[in-house]
Amino acid sequence: GAGVSQSPSNKVTEKGKDVELRCDPISGHTALYWYRQSLGQGLEFLIYFQGNSAPDKSGLPSDRFSAERTGGSVSTLTIQRTQQEDSAVYLCASSLARQRQAFFGQGTRLTVV
């Protein structure tokens, strides 16, 4: 597609439920990133995928968070047993390998009630 696409754009879930957030990167981009933006905070790095290499999961805040990238394209971020502090905008970005210009999607606004 023309840009990074994320779905859903908004998600309201009950505390304790699991959620899945989807990211479709720009076609041909081998690098994919997930960030989290909380109210009044900057962007917090979560996880990074590069081609077939093992992902850098160093930013995941707890073992309730996981992500996968299938076929080197679409990525899914899963949050299990959601907590209220998980409420945030989750942003996905992609870039070409070795190119530092990352393009961001519109984000998924997650609200845990």
Added chain:
Amino acid sequence: GEDVEQSLFLSVREGDSSVINCTYTDSSSTYLYWYKQEPGAGLQLLTYIFSNMDMKQDQRLTVLLNKKDKHLSLRIADTQTGDSAIYFCAESKENNRLAFGKGNQVVVIP
């Protein structure tokens, strides 16, 4: 401590210049970036500067980099109402990930 620090709020009159400042910590960062986020939207890359440059100009935008002080600034000339947004500076880290500041909200007064 924070990797990247920014002040939080700037109010400017339409037609004036805006200057947003940022300090970063990683002297090995290869690239430094400015992103713009309009309400309800994702992040838009505005401009970036390679670490061996002191200045980069792109139309109304001027980026200044002081590597010695690890200080980055963005100047917007002839600020327009469409420039109202949150501006994030970011530095490149290992694995190509970006470390962002908390952002600086710019409000343009007509």
